[in-house]
Amino acid sequence: MITINEKSYIKRLIAILIIIGAYSCSDDDSGGFVEESEEEEEETIDEESDFDGPTYDDDYTSIASWENRSSWNLANVHDPSITKDGDYFYMYQTDASYGNAHEGNGHFPYRRSSNLVDWDFQGMVFSEVPSWIKDSLNSMRSNMDPPLPAIENPTYGFWAPEIAEVDGKYRFYYSVVVTNPIVGNDDSASWTERAFIGLAETDDLASNNWEDKGMVVSSISDGLETYTRTGSGDWSGYFKYNAIDPSFIKAANGDHWLIYGSWHSGIAAVKVDPSTGKPYQLSSLEDYGTRVAGRGSVDQNRWQALEGPEIIYNEETGFYYLFLAYDELSVAYNTRVARSENIEGPYFGIDGGNVTNGAEAFPVLTHPYQFDNHPGWVGIAHCTVFKDEDTGKWFYSSQGRLPEGVEGINASNAVMMGQIREIYWTEEGWPVVAPERYAAVPEEKIVKEDLIGTWEQITLQYQYRTMQTSVDVILNEDNTLGGAISGSWSFNEDAQILSINGNSFILDNAWDWEASPRKTTMTYAGIANNGYSVWGKKSR
Template structure:
């Protein structure tokens, strides 16, 4: 009996050995990236500045309460000027066109306002033009003004400051439901030294002008067939390589215009003889019939390295949906074309898109990111994009959160085929270290921005593995051009730079990625 049990145990043991799986081969251990800028200390100011938003606390604002910025360098400082706008209208009663300065584009000192009062010529010009209308209209004794969207440029030894002043009274009556509001004016002031804040006003450059195709009355508040052909706001100024001076301006009313200026005066050669005050260089939709085109805030630069003029445009309404587009041309007056060959001068939809409402994980994200200024550090050659960003509507714990406007500065990089891309994280002066493959290993957030009206785009994650593979919401293989800082995943290319993760707590330096899809959608990423 004992003998039989022993045999049975031997058989069971043999059977058991025969079905045991062999030990799996150990996978190679996933390697970690070496530390990078680990001791960098970046800006710590809060994006929710409501607790210090009053005028009495303006010395703590830094980049709080910024809208429609324009930036120029004078001496050791960058100076930023802007539209009259602030949370709770804290600026009211303290002058116009707030400004601040910075030596590093990160820490900003609020200095006050550029103008104390509205220039007298605005009211005089307004009422002179009203008297010339058919039939003549009576003067407006106490106009209501808006102070919007300046543009500053250095011309020779002087700084030229083009500014917008809008008369917001209805042309007739008391309701904007039945009458268009009065015209807008672009004026010019000059200064020898921005530190002095001493400006010599030069008067009107251009104003909104009717072309006779529409009346100034409105059938109701949904009648958007504008009375003025070109709306004289949002100036941008450029000197061409040939030495020509041009003003680019416009908003919604029939598109974007360009008018040549006298280099000596900074004004049109024959102001009163201009036909429609310039030529249209960009529109949206049917430019022959559509007089309300949902684009504005032109900003124009010339990049001598590519040989193109770049026209940046703001699309849609400013509180949430604002997004930035760009087109380019070899000629200052166009035609301007998008990345897909579309003719933006004729009203085609403009691509690439460069900014859009977005949200990385762990944050409220930003909306209303447009009306940009584009400027270049002449010492380093680095281009920058600056605009406001707004917090989304309904952020818990913040009253009127969408009125929180934070100034934002981001680096611009250029794709291999000569299109600008905006880096996803705000500039923080993070040192740019040499790149190597091992710096890329790790997990990333990525936002590929579809165009969705008033909708924040959200992120997914993927991983760059040390064996060259990609996992997560992207797949395939990756490679890095270490000299140019270009990451390739399949047919997608990303520009890689050292940046700053503003959304994590605590904030830290990290790698950031920016690129474009073939259709011109921005792709923003950051390493976690």
């Protein structure tokens, strides 16, 4: 997400602050991406069900403007955070929209839903910038060595909030980055200014009445580098911890923690006072937290290329799970996970790598991908992970972006669709994200006869800025495999587990978002023996 320097700020401008272009949507219900033969149409009709699933377009550019916000549903979503209050799920997000449709209308958009499928846009959390940010910024500038003059009109970015229910109250942790350079007017000669994490509270999300509690933490330097850069190629990282991307968790022992950070040095975890939601003190560098994840050692690489931390605790497995966003957000973004028995780590990947010490986190849970009949999705990371206590299901939510250069769509990579996917848990206690977006498809028991046919399979093998495409896998009636894979398959009907060449996959009913018209289908998901996530969708 944001890092406090020129490189990341420019990325944000390129990825988000684009000029909206004219585009006429197709009338079909798959976003105008599918061209079917007559034979394919016949197959689709034969497989229609009575389930009435989502039909809104993935290309929402024709309704992207502020005036059409009541029709957005999950259009114009970036860096979502979700919690439940009463009968509704509430989603809060970064200030980001196609063509900057949100500008001038407040900060931190939010929407709500009763079913996680249909979402109603509600408005903005703040109507203006909290005044404490400018005051805190200039107080810190006056105390720098040498002292720096006040910035009279700071420029801001409003990024990646966190909504959390805490003992009957709702805490809203929010990120505000000041994008002015620390010294001078040239980002190539100076780091851009710091970021702040603030806090607001309410008893009732429906009211949207918030009491602002001010600063929680700010970006902090450890003194290893000055705020003057050596040049435009200096990306070693001025800040120790970058105060963005907050995530809250109440640990199993009752302690309250804030997880935050991006790119500079790594991810921090700091214990906060349950009564205030803030650190107990901020008098020394250690008070800002301890590093729980990185990408390479700090000594060799202060530019970590990871962000968007989220920690959850699964009582059934006894592990804390740290979800991380890797790489740049417009295309390469991908989600990783590591786990630990202790909230402060160390966190280990499925391959045994120590992520706290800088090892690459595996498995990869989301990655740029493409099923047939659709341009595919990229930029799928910076997730929120939550459990619906009413159903016991876990969910993953982030934005997805259309790829660059989709024909007929101006700045297609700036189309940001909110995506919600179910999380499954393997027998070994690792999370797997569903191949298709959640649509509340009725749960029906799958039998062997349902599985026979052709499936599209994608292996989420990490490749920077490269989309993983599907191959056809045929499950034959005699339990042999055809298509791109040879070998055999088997099925445990009681457990609803499909085994392909010794790899176990979790089956589920799903909504085929790529079909035209959309229809119900089946998917499988799991982690192969090589440690990579695998997605499958039955196509015929």
